[in-house]
Amino acid sequence: MEKEPVIIALTGKGGVGKTSISATIVKILAKEFPDKKILAIDADPAIGLGTALEVKPEITLDDIRTEIINSVEEGDTKNAMELVSESRYRIFEAIVETDNFAFLAIGRPESEGCYCRINSYLKNVIEMVSSQFDFVVIDGEAGIEQINRRVMQKVSHLLLVTDASRKGLEVIKTINEVAKEMVDYERIGVVINRIEDMSLVEQLDTGKVELLGLIPTDKNIITYDVAAKNFMELPDDTISVVKIKEVLKKFGVLNGGKPE
Ligand SMILES: Nc1ncnc2c1ncn2[C@@H]1O[C@H](COP(=O)(O)OP(=O)(O)O)[C@@H](O)[C@H]1O
Numbered sequence: 001m002e003k004e005p006v007i008i009a010l011t012g013k014g015g016v017g018k019t020s021i022s023a024t025i026v027k028i029l030a031k032e033f034p035d036k037k038i039l040a041i042d043a044d045p046a047i048g049l050g051t052a053l054e055v056k057p058e059i060t061l062d063d064i065r066t067e068i069i070n071s072v073e074e075g076d077t078k079n080a081m082e083l084v085s086e087s088r089y090r091i092f093e094a095i096v097e098t099d100n101f102a103f104l105a106i107g108r109p110e111s112e113g114c115y116c117r118i119n120s121y122l123k124n125v126i127e128m129v130s131s132q133f134d135f136v137v138i139d140g141e142a143g144i145e146q147i148n149r150r151v152m153q154k155v156s157h158l159l160l161v162t163d164a165s166r167k168g169l170e171v172i173k174t175i176n177e178v179a180k181e182m183v184d185y186e187r188i189g190v191v192i193n194r195i196e197d198m199s200l201v202e203q204l205d206t207g208k209v210e211l212l213g214l215i216p217t218d219k220n221i222i223t224y225d226v227a228a229k230n231f232m233e234l235p236d237d238t239i240s241v242v243k244i245k246e247v248l249k250k251f252g253v254l255n256g257g258k259p260e
Pocket residue numbers: 013014015016017018019020021048193194195215216217218219221222225240
């Protein structure tokens with residue numbers, strides 16, 4: 001039987017470091033598993049992961065979805081589901097291959113109007129595409145919308161990201177509650193990012209969710225972001241890479257699925 005992919009989805013408040021950590025996870029997985037197939041999905045309409053990993057997709061999943069909807073509205077003689085079926089192959093055109101990983105941008109996950117069948121089909125498409133890979137890393141949109149709309153319905157590892165702010169922690173507690181109902185995950189955990197002052201850590205309450213690790217402020221992340229450098233080239237010994245690797249071990253991603 002084919003092995004299920006490990007699907008790691010990152011979620012949390014805006015600006016807490018989801019994109020930086022997603023890019024770093026892709027870097028770590030590519031280095032640890034050079035023979036495995038890795039897919040990075042940019043699920044944030046703001047498109048940051050592509051910049052961090054230096055990939056420029058020409059089309060997004062949403063472009064394909066919009067094409068289908070437009071041709072339905074223009075009275076294309078084929079029925080909508082037929083067009084959707086054909087679009088299966090176009091999805092693979094939206095995937096950019098690099099030497100180390102593949103990349104897919106979602107664009108806007110869903111826009112107005114209820115094209116429910118098309119939307120739910122496209123969710124299946126994400127599942128279908130993911131099944132072709134060993135590891136999938138999803139950089140999610142800020143907040144709980146995607147969790148609510150079940151864009152991230154089936155993930156194996158749901159990684160809640162926060163900074164040391166009250167608001168960031170509140171958002172992950174809310175996401176945890178919603179995710180219990182809406183996401184079919186195997187593991188859930190929190191990472192607290194951009195910590196300047198380790199003495200504050202004891203006061204941080206992550207609720208009932210397991211704390212997987214703490215990531216200090218890393219000058220390299222700031223520099224790479226400002227200079228638009230490729231996160232794949234982050235040094236292996238920079239503090240964020242070291243700490244995120246520990247998080248992945250604890251999460252059971254780097255050791256064949258067994259938590260440490
Ligand atoms: N550990 C870190 N150390 C230093 N800067 C960080 C760290 N994590 C994130 N940043 C910076 O914080 C900002 C927001 O990070 P980003 O990854 O874009 O967050 P999100 O995707 O959650 O909105 C960026 O400018 C990024 O460079």
